[in-house]
Amino acid sequence: MPAATSAPTATPPRHLDEALARLRDAAPRWARATLPERIALARAMLKGVERTAARVVEAACAAKRIAVDAPQAGEEWLSGPYVIARILRQLARSLALLARNGNTPVGPTGETIDGRLSVRVFPASRLDAALFLGVRADVHLEAGVDERALHASRARFYKAPDHAGRVCLVLGAGNINAISPADVATKLFNEGKVCILKMSPVNAYLGPLLEEAFADAIAADLLAIVYGGADEGSYLATHPAVDEVHVTGADRTHDAIVWGPPGPERAERMARGAPLLSKEITSELGNVSPVLVVPGPWDAGRLRAQAESVAGMVTHNASFNCNAARVLVTPRGWRHRDAFLAAVEHYLALAPARRPWYPGAVERYRSLTEGRAGIRRVGQGEGALPWTIVPGLDPDAQDPAFTTEPFCALLFETSVGSEDPDEFLAQAVAFANDRLWGTLSAQLVVHPRTLADPVAGAAVERAIRALRYGTVAVNCWAGYGFAFGTTPWGAYPGSTLTDIQSGRGFVHNTLMLERIEKCVVRHPARTFPKPPTFPSHRTAHVLGRRLAALDATGSWLHLPGVVAAAVRG
Numbered sequence: 001m002p003a004a005t006s007a008p009t010a011t012p013p014r015h016l017d018e019a020l021a022r023l024r025d026a027a028p029r030w031a032r033a034t035l036p037e038r039i040a041l042a043r044a045m046l047k048g049v050e051r052t053a054a055r056v057v058e059a060a061c062a063a064k065r066i067a068v069d070a071p072q073a074g075e076e077w078l079s080g081p082y083v084i085a086r087i088l089r090q091l092a093r094s095l096a097l098l099a100r101n102g103n104t105p106v107g108p109t110g111e112t113i114d115g116r117l118s119v120r121v122f123p124a125s126r127l128d129a130a131l132f133l134g135v136r137a138d139v140h141l142e143a144g145v146d147e148r149a150l151h152a153s154r155a156r157f158y159k160a161p162d163h164a165g166r167v168c169l170v171l172g173a174g175n176i177n178a179i180s181p182a183d184v185a186t187k188l189f190n191e192g193k194v195c196i197l198k199m200s201p202v203n204a205y206l207g208p209l210l211e212e213a214f215a216d217a218i219a220a221d222l223l224a225i226v227y228g229g230a231d232e233g234s235y236l237a238t239h240p241a242v243d244e245v246h247v248t249g250a251d252r253t254h255d256a257i258v259w260g261p262p263g264p265e266r267a268e269r270m271a272r273g274a275p276l277l278s279k280e281i282t283s284e285l286g287n288v289s290p291v292l293v294v295p296g297p298w299d300a301g302r303l304r305a306q307a308e309s310v311a312g313m314v315t316h317n318a319s320f321n322c323n324a325a326r327v328l329v330t331p332r333g334w335r336h337r338d339a340f341l342a343a344v345e346h347y348l349a350l351a352p353a354r355r356p357w358y359p360g361a362v363e364r365y366r367s368l369t370e371g372r373a374g375i376r377r378v379g380q381g382e383g384a385l386p387w388t389i390v391p392g393l394d395p396d397a398q399d400p401a402f403t404t405e406p407f408c409a410l411l412f413e414t415s416v417g418s419e420d421p422d423e424f425l426a427q428a429v430a431f432a433n434d435r436l437w438g439t440l441s442a443q444l445v446v447h448p449r450t451l452a453d454p455v456a457g458a459a460v461e462r463a464i465r466a467l468r469y470g471t472v473a474v475n476c477w478a479g480y481g482f483a484f485g486t487t488p489w490g491a492y493p494g495s496t497l498t499d500i501q502s503g504r505g506f507v508h509n510t511l512m513l514e515r516i517e518k519c520v521v522r523h524p525a526r527t528f529p530k531p532p533t534f535p536s537h538r539t540a541h542v543l544g545r546r547l548a549a550l551d552a553t554g555s556w557l558h559l560p561g562v563v564a565a566a567v568r569g
Contacts, residue, residue, distance in 0.1 A: 117147065120137070486511050
């Protein structure tokens, strides 16, 4: 196992001021940069990701105590260099087509069950279609958007620039290493803004490698990477040279920036609607993510595949994901409930228990499990938290499991409705929308015959429309929506600064869509080869490395190696 990489020390205020002065001077130049200049920078940053990818993964594995030759190292490839490479390559393509055709590329349009316009965003290429057989994603647009508005509003900054140069503070997330660079790419290329990125102390070790990868952007004073904790973040957020803020993390961090520290003064400001921070702020802040298991004619094979999918939603990245499965919602009286829970438990046990490397995990785990009956714990290890299922929660209780993002190895289960799909979905959607905290992502587990049935299928489509989440995934993890790039990632629109929930605004969004309501990802109920997030996958580390190389180059020459690793999984 590689040695842990030390993190840089906090950047002194004087150096923060100097970095912001350089960015401030360069912001107008970047706002009026030509499309060829932007394409050249995106491609240079993509090359930097390719050069540093292996070292990024080695550093992450060392920090999280994962062997680089273990399947779990695949997480670091897939949620690090792979995602960043996809996004930068897609942005370069969108900018090139914008220069050539006057617009970014989208797939066919459609209509939701209630008449909203939808647009296909995945697969975005023949390569996507070959790699992800049967997977598709559509964006549902806000009410009033028609095809003319869709095509006219796309890539808004390039058609009707709304600023002459702005500096955005990106407060980086510490859990997933693609988040910070992807946020920077969104601000640079979708919105035409220069960025100062403050690394999270949790993964500040990544900073020097990002500095190397994005050296061209830094040399042009379009990006600065700095270090420190809450004090440095507060200093930057209130700095007069910063025009706006983007934060990924906890709602507590957002509220501290916008409203100040907890207490009577904050409460009074919130009541008056008078935030301390008057700047624009966008955010992605987590979720208590539900998995709604729809009753249907389930056979053992498909049920096991979906049970492993749920287990993978829990075990990926030691469960330190804002979109990790948190509450399993099963039909009340469902004949397959016990078998499904047993299968989830079985697949959880296939993943080695992980050290709780994210701060506060042990305390959160203890507070959410103390005094509960029927807890199922699997996977033990020295200094590790076991994968844990807490079944049988009362859906009508004021349970902290429904309102607290645990950010640790916990999955809760509750039951609503009945074995009638329409009744179950109506109650499950109401429970998810009204009882669970957050609006980021939700999953539905649905048998294909249920989807094909005119009555039950319509109930599923109504549920998809009714779920107030930025990403709704059918028969897969919503993490696909985070990773694909062409799929916008963010909270369901409408949260206020006083009740921010999962945040506001969308990132990634490499097709540069406007007026997004949600993204819907659909996946077959059972596939071969299995997804690399499944705990039983034996070659995820090899597959992740090869997928990252494929997306860094876009070359079909990498496809045979990818397929070979996927099949051996």
